[in-house]
Each structure stands twice: as structure tokens, then as C-alpha cells.
Amino acid sequence: MKFGVIRFPGSCDEVDALLACERFGDAELLWHGDRELKGADVVVVPGGFSYGDYLRAGAIARFSPVMEAVSEFAAGGGLVFGICNGFQVLCEAGLLPGALLPNEELRFICRQMDVVVENADTPFTRTCARGERLSIPMKHMSGRYYAPGEQLDAMEANGQVVLRYAPGGPHNGSARDIAGVTNEAGNVMGLMPHPEHAVDPLTGSTDGGKLFESLAREAAAVAA
Amino acid sequence: MGSQVGGEALVRARVLIRPKEGILDPQGQAVERALPALGFQGVSHVHVGRMVELDVEDASQLDQMCEQLLSNPLIEDYEIVESA
């Protein structure tokens, strides 16, 4: 199977994401200016500061030519995984519900965090158990998840809240401690923590690898 | 400050964008907290938003620009002020 990792001007974690993907499958960078997904089974929208995050995080990147292809890909059920800035881009593009606001502390926060798997029955979390804690770092300036109350209720009922920050750990002020969500169809996910920075015991933990592994298995199963 | 009009049909516009009512605005709160310490009393309902100034040839495009790019309708309200 193959991951495609998008590179926008201003992406920062795209090579990290590529390295993480390569542990579980083939992987290739996709240029923001191309409409081409190069046959990727899973599209990763990586972290960073696409277009400097000027105006609003993700606001400008969502208009990239490649995002048109991603929208079509997602509409056809393709797996799309947005990390941090990627999450912001997917929300701005309307591929995920909600929005990401500036952290309550109004500061960038880089910290190793525990997140809890709320739904292990998604293409992104199948190698995890429900309730399992994953140690994954977060690092962002605008990660406070917001959606209107009724929408949150509906998302919870529909199993779209996939990851929550573990109780007790201070985070960014996200509604209902939400760290990661999917779209209604369940094939697009965004999360603020950085699983690509949790795939190597030397640099922290390996818990983030489970998400990439889930995706690789899912894509392989679909292909088979 | 004054806005100057450049070409023939240009419209100078300002787009004012603010967090929607009911959404936590930590920036506004931070300003509200800081003011008394500086000796300013009696200030309330502080909100911090954005202002975008621009010259447009076709002012009828402004609404669309606001909805598609300059603001995020889920979390922000906007207002357009044309100045010439």
C-alpha cells in the first residue's frame, strides 16, 4: 500500500510524516500545486504552518490544487489523515466538522501528552483498544477544537470523536477534551497531536505508530 | 490613517471579523484582565478580532471573499465597511 504525504509551502512535519509512513508502507510526497495523488491509498495532510498560518491556520492551504483532488478522493471513500495543521486544513476545507481556535493559553505548547482512544473501530485506530492510552506529543498554537454543542452530541453519538486528551493533563481548552475526530462517513480523520513524532523509541514513544499501522492494514485489506 | 484610492474604479474596503457570540475569546479576556492593572477601570465586553483592509475593483465580490477566505463562518462574524 502507499501513503501520499502532501507538501505545502510552509509544511514543517511532512518529512517526519513521510518517515513514519515508510515504517508501515510505501510513501511519497505530493506537491500542493499538483492535482495528482499519484495512486496513494492514504493521503496524509501533515503538520506545519502552511502559508505561514497567516489569516487563520489552514485557511489558505485549503485552496491548493491538490486539495481539490483530496476532496474528490475523500468523497469517494478514500482515507485521509490530517495531523495538526493538516487537521486545520481539513476543517477549513469542510472535509471535517468544526474548527480549531487559538489555544486557551494563547501560546504555542509543545508537550508529550496522553490521549485516550475513544473509538477503536475506525480505519485509523483498529490496532488500538478502546480506552487505551497513547503517549503522543502535541505542539501547536491553534488546537482548541470547537463545534456547536448539538453537533458535538451528534458526533459523539456517531462515534466520530476518536481521541480525547487524557483527564488531568492540561491541554489547549478543546471542547470536551477532543483531540481527534472523523467525518461522518469515517474515512477522514484529523487530530492535533503528532503521531509521526511517536514512532521511534529514541525520540520519545512508539504509540503513534499504531495509527499509521492501522491505516496501512486497512488500505492493504481494501486492495486485497 | 486615511485610505487612499489608487486607480479609477477601486473601492477601499475594510472587513471586520470577530469571534461569534458565545465562543470563548481568550484574547479578549486577556486584554480585559490586563487593563485594570494598567489603571484603566470600567472596561468590559472586550473582544479581539481581525481587520482586513483591501482595494477591490469589484466590490460585489467582497461577500464571497469573506465567506470563502477572510472569515470562517462557523466561528466568526464579519462586517464590510466600504470607504470609497
Added chain:
Amino acid sequence: MGSQVGGEALVRARVLIRPKEGILDPQGQAVERALPALGFQGVSHVHVGRMVELDVEDASQLDQMCEQLLSNPLIEDYEIVESA
């Protein structure tokens, strides 16, 4: 959006803050460059600034507030718009 007046003597004011003339405005530049790709032609002189909305009891304090806290006089100009 409309500004509501809270108490008796309250003044609802808006402070519009923008990068000073001649000071680099990376946000404005980024927006200006992005617009044509979205199909908006003929937009120029884009600047991105901030807007602070607040209710004040004593509007004469506004100038001082702007200079001390709301704007950074080294790099920003501000303008006060009272709405009631």
C-alpha cells in the same frame, strides 16, 4: 453584528489596528497573493490588522489604552471608532 450598549454611560468602541505604513505586513502579502488563485482578481493593497471591540465607561481613556496596551506604537497605527 451590531454593537450593544450595556450600562448607562457605556460607550461601545472599536479600535482598528493596522501595520504602519512602510512596515512589512507578511499576512497582508500572503492574502493578496492567495486571492487570484481563488478566482478573485483585481484586489490590491491588502493589509491584515486587528480589531478590538470594547465597552468603556470613560471614552477619553481610549487613546491611552491604545498606546499602552492595545497597539504597539512602534509598528502599528490605530484608529478609534465609537459606535454609541
Added chain:
Amino acid sequence: MNAGTVPAPHRELGLTDSEYELICDRIGRVPNGVELAMFSLMWSEHCGYKHSRQLLKTLPTEGKAVVMGPGENAGAVDVGDGLVVAFKVESHNHPSAVEPFQGAATGVGGILRDVFAIGARPIAILDSLRFGELDSPRSQFLLDRVVGGIAHYGNSIGVATVGGEIAFEAPYEHNCLVNAMCLGIGPRDKLIRSAAAGIGNVIVLFGALTGRDGIGGASVLASAELGEGDAAKRPSVQIGDPFEEKRLLECSLELLDGGLLRSLQDLGAAGLTSSASEMASKGEVGIDIDVARVPLREPGMEPFEIMVSESQERMLCVVEPDRLQAVLDVCAKWEVRATAIGEVTDTRHMRIFSGDEVVGDIPVEALVDDCPVYTLEPEAPSEPIYPRPPARVEPPVDGEELLLELLRSPTVASKRWAYEQYDTLVGSRTVRRAGAADAAVLQLAPDGGRGAIATAIDGNGRRVAIDPYTGTVENVLECARNLACVGAEPLGLTNCLNFGNPEKPHIAWQLTESVRGLGDACRALGVPVVGGNVSLYNEGSEGPIYPTPIVGMVGWLPDPERVPSSAFVEEGHEIALIGPYRPSFAGSETEKLTGGLADGLPPLDLEEQGRALGVIRDAAREGLVASAHDISEGGLGVTLAESCMGGGLGARVELPHTGFAPLVFGEGAGGVVVSGTGAAMAELERRLGAESFFRLGVVGGDRLEIVKADLTQAGEAALAASGAPEEVAQAFRNRLPDSVPAASLSIPVADLTVAFESGIPAKFS
């Protein structure tokens, strides 16, 4: 300026009358405005190193790993497998004092450009910051904004900020220091130098538009028709645009990867003037530039303004004509503006055109090499220059309270508030993050193959103020010790010399002594100086800053998996103090807390220190020790506390009666606290000998207990004196005989943590 005196423009530009005469002499006529502006910048302290050049020549710059030494945009050392690590530290003190957020941000932007200008991809940033005492609102504001600015630029551009240091001392109140260091990695065979080459080749300016940034001083040259109010159009504050720099960085590296450039240079201080003339000087060629072709941010800029503009995020390169289109294509891909603005000539002149008109014509040699060099007139001050700090604890003070007070003092306290604002992870190299070890450790390849590099940045201005020579030697030793604690051998050193006005004899003395110490320490440890920066005239209304040489080092280690932690890791591990450690109260944090400022530091034996560093490094490399943490600000008590807090483990250690207080609360160079299995400690003892190995105690429990014990005669004598020379050490040790406690301490680790985390509060207001 007084009415009635007509100032000569050269004076307003900071040139002396004799310098002006020299200029006229060298070019054989009176310079015009453009030329005068260019000379004034090239002959400034900042570009010309008028007061430091002679001293810098004394530093050792050769070493087996050195690939590029001082003189290039950054130094570079070989780390094997065809790779080099490039690095440099630079100051942005003055801009940060004026506008701390943008000043610090553009400081980071500038040092990043120096590193990718030689073809290395930036992988890490470190910062060294100095502010006034943190109870001053101004210092709180500066700290908040400076850290915010560094975070903004580094995070946005995607380079990990992996380490640094922050200290608070009254002499920095009116003159904060913001030094930033950047490391990059690149293929040795793709490195590029800045010397312009190839007559007829094209000079391409790429990156941001040129505006009226940083023209301030030169605006006396503006022609009269630019009327009132135009001063406001010459902003003194520059805004950083990390997004522009990110594209500039990727674009530059892609250009180099494709072999499309002959030379490359960033635009820093003095903008086009210094970049172009230094490229010409190094290449022994001339350069023509047409200012009319430079893309401008604002209309109506005059030629001199274009030549001296310090707008950020710009680079200059030399391209062969048949590769120009390919260069422009790569720039277009990255949405980077690129313009051919000139050409390499054989004239050895810098010729500035505005269209067809020649607006400046100066021999490159006059501009670059003929800058006068001044000999310092050092004189040791006859009485103390700096006032004693106000006492913050009154004697007699309780030992437990003193340790907590030390942990709370902002210079010692946890810097979590700051480093959590930095992305420490991007790049997937960070094996040891800020706060987790004495030096940051970055793996060279994923999964640790090819080994790792370690880096640290250090400086202790107060100790240098007390004794410029020894204090600077200690700085180098501390940095090397930080590297040794993670098992790294230093490959090269960079430095930033932050001092006051060198025209004053006592400042000249500080500078001279400090550079002598820097050179001696580097020679003794075999570490070459590969680059640096000098920042002089750091004086506020209340006098000069503490003399603050900042040293940054880069070292290599074979196996990142074995890097010890700085925290205790396991109950039952034995704890030892190793190294030649002779603590005294002179220059210690405890002395500062009690309102003292010594007038000298105990001398050091560099050879002995160097030997100990080797043993520590080997022990760390082999994985013999589980933890290693060097003793610095605050002394042994603070070091033990930090090792406890980091792992949430207590410890019980025993120290002798004799010299108990200076051992716990004094400071000095050379000490490292290690822990490990009993067998490991026995092995270490065998290697070091009883002279520099002292068993302290055991890891465990939930308290830090420092017990005054009756040790054996031998242990007592050894620890008390830690070797020779006893008389000297004793003299310094007894500075605070009455005020400092001498009873055993026992503090819950949780209480230590509360104190440690409260020194720099998360919010100041």
C-alpha cells in the same frame, strides 16, 4: 543636536573625522551620499570588527574536523559519512530591546540564513537570553515577548529549538541579551562559499522585497525633497516573515542540490552593501549592481536606501548566465521572487548603477579591507565596576529554605514555561529534549545510525564579571562538560562576545582577558573556534552589562541509545560526585542571594579538567552511568534536586562535616553527579582514582536527604578539599562563614518541584 552646529553627515553616520579623511584618501575624492552610506556601514563596529579583530586573531581555529572556520557565514565541522554540521551564534540584543518579539524573531531568522547560506539544512536552534531581575515589569515583558518571538519564528519555519539558557541579573535591565545559535546539516560536497567567482556571471537577488527597513541612521543622507514626516517611513523595527524564509530556505537548498549556484550569501546587517562587497572581496573581483532592478516594497526609494536596507529574508547568489533560467524556475516553484540585479566584473570595484547612471564607485579593498583597526587600551579597574546585588535572604538562613530559595530563583528555576513554547521535535532527530539532559542530542539519521550530535550553549556573566579570564575558561568547561555528560566529544565551538563599550579601558580589559581565557580553554581542550559574533557597546544608563561571552559547542557521539539521562532513573542506584570539583561561594547563586559579589574566582587546572572530561565522556558513551548531570548554577544541592525531580525519585547522600556548606551551596567548575549500578560505580572509581571519585549515596524514597555525616578520615579529607590547592580553595570557601547553614537537609521531592516550577510563573499578570 544643538542649533547652530551643522553636523557633518559622516559624524551622524558614526564615522570619525579621521575615518572620513581616510575614506577620502583611499578613493581620492569626497564620497557621494551612496558611497558614504556604504562606508559608514562597512566601517562600523558591527561589520568591521574595529575593536575586536586583533583579539579574535588569537583564537585557535584549526582542528581535524574543521571544514569551514571563521570568515564564512557559519563554521562547519565534519561528522562522518560525508556530512558536515554547520553552526554559528549571533546576537540581536539591540533590536530585541526596542521591539522584543520581532527583534528576537528576526534574530532567529538571521542566524538560520547564515547556516543555509553555506548549504546546510538548519536542524536546531538554541537561545541564550539575559534579562534584568524578573521582579521588574520590564524584564517580565521582555522575557515574555522574546521567548514568544523565538518560538514564532523557529516553530513556523519548522526548525526545532532544542536548548538554551536564560539568566536574570540587574546589569541587563536596560540592555537585554538575545543570542541565537543555529545548527545545520549538509553534504560536505555540496557546501558553498560566499566568494563571488566568474567574470560575467550574474548576481541574483532573491527573497523578500526591499523596503526601508533599518535605514534609520543613514536617513541624514536623504535628499531634501523628501519632506517632513518621512522619517516615519523609515521604520527602525523589522518584521520577520518566517513563511518567506521557509520558502527561501527550501529554494536555496534545491538550487544548491541542483548545482546551479557559484556562490551564495545571505543579506544581514548592512544588506546589499555588505553582502555584495564581501562576496567581491573574497572572490577578488568587482561587482556591478543596478539598484533600479531591485524589487521594492515601497515606491520612491533612493539608491542609498536600497543599498543599505536591512529588509529580512533575502539572499544573493552568483549564477552562470546559461543557468539563470533554471535558477529562476526553481525560485518560481517555491514562489520566491528572484531578480538579476548585477554582474561579476574584473574591476575590483563595487559599482552601483541606477539604470544607466553610476551612483557609486568604490574599490572593494577600500570598503572591506581598509576599515581601520583599533588597538584596545585595557586597564584592570582599580575598584569594583558593578554594585553588589541586593540581598534576598537574610542570614542566618535555614538550609532547607535556602535550597528551595535557590530553586525558586529565576536563573536556576525550571525554564519549562519557555521551552514548552518551542517545537523541540520537528525533524525527528531530537533524542534528548530541553530539560531532559545537559546537552540536546540529535540523531544524524533516523534510528540512530551514524551516531548523533550533541549541542549546548553556556555563559555566566556574573562569574565573568568577577574574573573575566577564569570565568570565561569556566564557560568553555561547562559547555564541554554538558557535552561530556551525554557522551559527546566537542568538534568545534562558536561564541558571541557581548560586552560594553570597548573604548573604556576597563571594558577593554574584560574583553581582552575574556578572549585570552577563551583561547586558553579551547587550546587546552583541543576545541577549535569555527565562528562567532561580537556585540559591543552593550551599556545602559546604569552602566555596562556583565561581560558575557556565550559559547556554543557541537560534539559527536557514536550511540544515541546509550545517552544517560540527567535525572536519576532507578531506586537503588548509587550516586557519586566525579571530577575535580573545588566549590566555593565566590560567584555562586548563594553569594548573590546573600547580597555578595566576590572579587575573584579560584584558579583552575585546565589539564586536570580536560582529563576528567574524557573519563566522564567515556562513561556516558559506554552506557556505564545511568545518569549524569553537571554541577553549575546553584551548586551540588541544586544538581541533586534536579536529578531527583526529573525522575520523581528521592535520594539520600552523605557529605562530610568539613566544608559541608560550600559543598552543598558553593559552586565551581569540574563536578558531575552520576548514578548507576554498584558495579558501574566501582568501575568508575577504578578509572578516576580516589582523587576525583566520591561516593555520595543512593537513589530512592521520595525525599532528597543531604546528611552531614562522619565519614572516614580519607573520605572526609578528599571531599572537603577535592584535591589541591587547599589554601586557595579555603580562602574562597570561607566567604560566607556565618550566613550559610551547616545542618542536614531533608526535603520531599514534591516540595522541590513546587519551588522549581514557581520561579518563572506561567503568567506574570
